[in-house]
Amino acid sequence: SQQGEEDPQALSIQEGENATMNCSYKTSINNLQWYRQNSGRGLVHLILIRSNEREKHSGRLRVTLDTSKKSSSLLITASRAADTASYFCATGTNAGKSTFGDGTTLTVKP
Amino acid sequence: NAGVTQTPKFRVLKTGQSMTLLCAQDMNHEYMYWYRQDPGMGLRLIHYSVGEGTTAKGEVPDGYNVSRLKKQNFLLGLESAAPSQTSVYFCASSQTALYTFGSGTRLTVV
Numbered sequence: 001s002q003q004g005e006e007d008p009q010a011l012s013i014q015e016g017e018n019a020t021m022n023c024s025y026k027t028s029i030n031n032l033q034w035y036r037q038n039s040g041r042g043l044v045h046l047i048l049i050r051s052n053e054r055e056k057h058s059g060r061l062r063v064t065l066d067t068s069k070k071s072s073s074l075l076i077t078a079s080r081a082a083d084t085a086s087y088f089c090a091t092g093t094n095a096g097k098s099t100f101g102d103g104t105t106l107t108v109k110p
Numbered sequence: 111n112a113g114v115t116q117t118p119k120f121r122v123l124k125t126g127q128s129m130t131l132l133c134a135q136d137m138n139h140e141y142m143y144w145y146r147q148d149p150g151m152g153l154r155l156i157h158y159s160v161g162e163g164t165t166a167k168g169e170v171p172d173g174y175n176v177s178r179l180k181k182q183n184f185l186l187g188l189e190s191a192a193p194s195q196t197s198v199y200f201c202a203s204s205q206t207a208l209y210t211f212g213s214g215t216r217l218t219v220v
Contacts, residue, residue, distance in 0.1 A: 031207045042200055042211035088152055092207045097143065102152040
């Protein structure tokens with residue numbers, strides 16, 4: 001079973017709006033990563049947040065981590081059509097490998 | 111820097127045929143991984159390696175074998191292909207928690 005589960009499965013918004021995706025996980029983690037996958041391509045790393053961090057920013061991306069609730073959120077502000085993609089969270093543990101969720105498919109309409 | 115290169119990009123196999131997928135990375139990463147991704151789903155780990163000469167089973171290892179004879183290469187073998195192995199296969203490498211992915215191999219077994 002997947003460690004990370006994204007919510008919602010699909011999200012459709014207008015260009016300029018903000019997009020929020022959530023990830024929940026079950027066991028203790030060292031870090032949590034977010035990746036983007038454009039259709040037919042490999043995953044591209046967006047941002048990593050460590051278990052002792054609560055919030056991290058990178059450009060229009062904002063990631064939060066709540067270890068007490070075992071959840072994370074990815075916020076994309078002022079979305080663009082080019083942000084249309086699937087977004088995956090991955091949880092990293094001491095075992096050295098990460099477990100990926102099933103992803104959120106984001107569609108940004110021009 | 112090529113990053114992670116997967117060959118071939120596409121392949122059609124008949125049931126029972128065998129093939130090897132090649133993954134090569136030029137970043138001197140210790141860790142390498144093979145995932146499969148089925149339509150609308152996340153990544154499922156097949157096998158992984160924590161260093162040259164080592165391999166370990168992931169979540170869905172049955173029907174696959176791997177070898178890591180050289181640090182830069184990670185080979186995934188299908189000894190007797192089955193239609194259930196129709197999928198997109200992704201290779202990744204990492205040195206820390208950040209994964210670098212290849213562009214994928216689309217395999218169809220008929």
